[in-house]
Amino acid sequence: MTKILDSRLRGNDNINILVCGSLAYDRIMDFSGKFSEHILAGKTHILNLSFTVNGVKESFGGTGGNIAYNLALLGERPKIIAVAGKDFGRYQTWLKKNNLGVSGVKIVKNELTASAYIMTDKADNQITAFYPGSKIQTSPHPLLGKERGKGILAIIAPDIVARMTEYAKMFKRFKTAYIFDPGQQITGYNASELRYSISGAKALIGNDYEIQLILNKLKIKLKQLEKMVEILIITKGGQGSEIYNLGKKIIIAPAKPKAILDPTGAGDAYRAGFIKGLIMGWPLEICGRLASLVAVYTVEKYGTQTHSFSWREMAKRYEENYNENL
Numbered sequence: 409m410t411k412i413l414d415s416r417l418r419g420n421d422n423i424n425i426l427v428c429g430s431l432a433y434d435r436i437m438d439f440s441g442k443f444s445e446h447i448l449a450g451k452t453h454i455l456n457l458s459f460t461v462n463g464v465k466e467s468f469g470g471t472g473g474n475i476a477y478n479l480a481l482l483g484e485r486p487k488i489i490a491v492a493g494k495d496f497g498r499y500q501t502w503l504k505k506n507n508l509g510v511s512g513v514k515i516v517k518n519e520l521t522a523s524a525y526i527m528t529d530k531a532d533n534q535i536t537a538f539y540p541g542s543k544i545q546t547s548p549h550p551l552l553g554k555e556r557g558k559g560i561l562a563i564i565a566p567d568i569v570a571r572m573t574e575y576a577k578m579f580k581r582f583k584t585a586y587i588f589d590p591g592q593q594i595t596g597y598n599a600s601e602l603r604y605s606i607s608g609a610k611a612l613i614g615n616d617y618e619i620q621l622i623l624n625k626l627k628i629k630l631k632q633l634e635k636m637v638e639i640l641i642i643t644k645g646g647q648g649s650e651i652y653n654l655g656k657k658i659i660i661a662p663a664k665p666k667a668i669l670d671p672t673g674a675g676d677a678y679r680a681g682f683i684k685g686l687i688m689g690w691p692l693e694i695c696g697r698l699a700s701l702v703a704v705y706t707v708e709k710y711g712t713q714t715h716s717f718s719w720r721e722m723a724k725r726y727e728e729n730y731n732e733n734l
Contacts, residue, residue: 419612423687425479425486426584428575429472429565430511430540431499431702432522434712435674437461439529455679455723467711468499470522471565471591474673477713478680478702480506484687487512491542491718493521502713516542532645532671535591540568561680561687564605566591576605587611588637589679594621603636611639611686613679639692643678645671649700651692660696662730665704673712678703697730 439459446457468477472490481485489512499521500510515546522541528534562584564575572593579586588609590597597671604624606612612633614622619642634640640652648662673674681702685695701722705715726734 411476424560425484425683425687426489426512426560426562427472427476427479427486427565428489428562428567428572429475429589430470430522431473431488431490431492431496431565432470432524432538432541433495433499434467434469434672435523435525436465436467436670436710437525437527438463438670439527441529442531443529443533443535444531455563459527465710468502469524469592469673469712471589471676473499473503474676474706475563475565475680475683477504477506478507478677478706479683480508481717482680482684482702483719484684485509489546489575490514490567491516491544491546493517493519493541493576497522510683512546514544514546516544519544521722523559526672528670528672534672538592543568543570545574546569561610563589563608563683564588565589565679566593567677569593569596569601573601573605576608580608587613587679587683589613590622591618591675594618594625597625599625599627599696606633606636609637611641612637613641613643615643615645615675641682641696643675645674649678649696651696653688653692658696660693660700661730663697663701663704663725665707668707670710671707674703675704676712694734697726698734701726701729 437666439461447455476486476488479495485507487509491514493515494517496515503510519542524538525537526534562579564572564586572590576588586607586609588611590602590605591614594602602622623630634652638653641649643649646662649660651658651660678699681699682695685698705717706712709715723734
């Protein structure tokens with residue numbers, strides 16, 4: 409067994425991970441056709457479509473919950489910073505069952521927990537309707553005031569933009585290292601808000617479409633974006649990912665899933681794997697490969713928190729995919 413696998417069997421007690429993101433009930437649906445076959449070019453101004461789906465599966469989700477769940481599988485005990493509603497009870501029980509604390513979750517009794525209605529076509533394209541739940545802000549987590557950023561790595565994952573912006577302000581104030589992951593909320597940011605949150609981040613992560621949206625909104629080129637953060641990660645689904653650091657580009661080959669049942673949550677799983685590698689101090693190449701491998705586990709199951717794995721199993725699959733030991 410390698411030293412990396414030995415160290416991985418335990419969490420890193422020297423670093424507290426804060427996961428700031430949404431907690432949501434996901435309603436996942438499969439459409440047997442392709443969206444592109446029903447969206448007519450030149451007619452989008454009168455778009456009026458109905459897709460018949462094969463069924464609806466409800467699962468626990470949200471970016472914050474998904475990232476934290478995968479980190480727990482990786483041996484970590486992240487602290488979730490989020491807002492939930494009066495119907496949070498079932499989800500709360502699930503998180504506690506998986507050894508995830510909820511002390512950082514603000515429960516708003518007159519609101520519902522966020523909900524995502526996710527429809528996936530046979531080309532793995534998705535259309536999502538998202539209800540964000542309460543717009544109430546959260547108070548700074550006690551860790552931020554106590555540790556003043558030392559020994560903390562945070563991630564700002566998609567939530568409502570006002571809340572995400574407040575997290576960025578808090579982390580800058582306390583000099584806390586954070587990963588910025590604006591995701592599907594990019595369209596809700598104005599250019600100055602987006603630039604502010606990116607410029608203070610240790611890392612920026614997004615898929616290739618999201619990164620292009622950022623470039624368009626900021627009116628800059630990729631080279632300029634690279635210089636705004638220490639690490640830039642661009643994920644490309646089945647084509648792998650790219651990591652930019654100190655002027656270098658690292659290409660990460662995708663791990664191979666045994667089956668592709670539901671891509672929902674793969675990005676969140678990738679982020680968890682990457683965070684795990686970072687806090688363990690592993691090379692960025694290994695961080696990216698581990699992230700890619702964690703991501704395939706969720707696409708092999710319906711739902712975003714329905715998969716599981718052991719480290720021995722993961723080490724075997726890592727070797728199968730990358731021809732090296734983990």
